[in-house]
Amino acid sequence: MSVRAPSLCVVTTTVPHQLSGGVRPAPGPAADEGLARRLKALACTAPLHDLDARKANLAGEYSVYAMAEIALAAIDLVTLNMDFDTGADHDQIISRLLPRIAAQAPGRPAPEHERVGRWVLENLINVGSVDRGFRAVYGTFGADGAYVRRDYDFKLIEEVPGRDGTVYLRTTDEAVNVLVGALDxxxxxxxxxxxxxxxxxxxxxxxxxxxxxxxxxxxxxxxxxxxxxxxxxxxxxxxxxxxxxxxxxxxxxxxxxxxxxxxxxxxxxxxxxxxxxxxxxxxxxxxxxxxxxxxxxxxxxxxxxxxxxxxxxxxxxxxxxxxxxxxxPRGGALVGMLDLYGQLVAPVLPLPVEQATRVTDAWFARGTGLRTPASVRVTDLVDALLTPPVEREHLGAEMPEPDLVATPDDSRFSEEQLETALELLDLPHDAPRRLSGLLAEARRLDPELPYLVALLAVHAASPPVGTAYRQGEERLLFAVDDGTELDDPEFGGADLIVGTARLDAAGMAAERSEAA
Structure with a gap:
């Protein structure tokens, strides 16, 4: 949770009104401008020092962390990682800060290091303030020699939207000046x-x-x-x-x-x-x-x-x-003077729906503007009417000859392995077997064959009865789970009961004859 940084105030000592000779000092414009620039430079570094002053407010012991050092490193990383069109990614800056933070407290957990990094970065952005900026008060001398207090608003890191909808981080001129030790x-x-x-x-x-x-x-x-x-x-x-x-x-x-x-x-x-x-x-x-x-x-x-x-x-x-x-052109000055919430939403919300719809219907009927109908230019219409039609071939344009490439056979199992697996699963209709026995027998024939048998058995757990019936097949492989656990060195799960069932051949013949 970030804490809003307070407004910064730079206090300076004013020069005395009388010197030893009784002559009032007359700081020229150049001297006063130089003093103001030094005061602004001091104000730009104040948020970094303020981080070390406010780290005691965090829940936990964070005195071991040098927050100003982490802040300078964060400004450095954002400056070097931002491009002309885009800025630096928020999470990427945090990840690159973590090694420096971990070096300050190697015994602390990694989530704490990440929290410190996010807290420092959010305070450099000044999350929680209205405009996400800092303000300092400094004094200058006016044209009449009077002391005048002025506000200096600045930011260190800004969040700017990118063209792809992403929010990036960019450092300001003040932040760069903090890095190089100069201002303006x-x-x-x-x-x-x-x-x-x-x-x-x-x-x-x-x-x-x-x-x-x-x-x-x-x-x-x-x-x-x-x-x-x-x-x-x-x-x-x-x-x-x-x-x-x-x-x-x-x-x-x-x-x-x-x-x-x-x-x-x-x-x-x-x-x-x-x-x-x-x-x-x-x-x-x-x-x-x-x-x-x-x-x-x-x-x-x-x-x-x-x-x-x-x-x-x-x-x-x-x-x-x-x-x-x-x-x-824009809608005119009336659009800018319209208070949509105060003049429309607030009065309509307490009204019943019957009365409110009259107001909203009238608003949307007039507030959405006119729809300009599409019009055809005379020159385009004349060109379209006077241009002779292009003669086309009866069969159309010639199709290019496709360059066919043979698809490589990347199947795991060969045709011989498939035939062997189907022979193992060709069971009598009155003698079903356990999947564990089928896997053991397949393993004796071929080390890869159990995987194919297991695949066919699992597929048979939900057999396509309707498809087999319509295609006129007389036998159908099925698998049933009776709750027995499979005991196998390579596979786990249920020890299915695998068998074959006869389909009604007479019924299928009658159905095909009726359809014919």
């Missing part, structure tokens, strides 16, 4: 700085620090792709809500230049990493280099995907512009 930084500059730092660290042989820099560069790539995805999603909802004259085209142009630069940097970095991996004699050094190769390959894959999406952005915009421009 420019994506391009941060990416360039991270990759220059990565190249320098590799050249100096500091692969442990280079791995951290490579992971931060990958987070920035994910954040850049997320910015483009949101712009395209907003375009699909309302093309007028996105500035496709300057903002988005400039962003696409910068992103394409960004991808081209990253390709050159990352391929050079990949060459240096492989060289360091092949020339090193230290096993730990080789392992770090191999991990770096995988991370940089993933960066190149994400840049390739981002480039394809950037090239598709223009056609998507034009297609959405055409679709939305020629879409049927």
């Amino acid at each position: 930084t420019d994506v391009t500059s941060a990416q360039i700085a991270a990759e220059v730092k990565l190249e320098v660290l590799i050249n100096r042989g500091r692969l442990a620090d280079a791995q951290l820099a490579a992971e931060q560069a990958r987070y920035r790539t994910v954040q850049y792709a997320e910015t483009l995805r949101r712009a395209l999603d907003a375009t699909r909802r309302n093309v007028r809500a996105v500035d496709w004259i300057r903002t988005v085209p400039d962003m696409i142009a910068e992103a394409l230049d960004h991808v081209a630069d990253r390709y050159r940097h990352e391929n050079a970095i990949l060459t240096n990493i492989r060289k360091a991996r092949d020339e090193s004699e230290d096993p730990e050094h080789k392992r770090r280099a191999a991990e770096l190769v995988d991370i940089v390959k993933d960066c190149i894959r994400r840049h390739t995907q981002l480039q394809s999406r950037l090239l598709e952005a223009g056609p998507i915009f034009r297609a959405e512009q055409d679709r939305q421009a020629f879409a049927a």
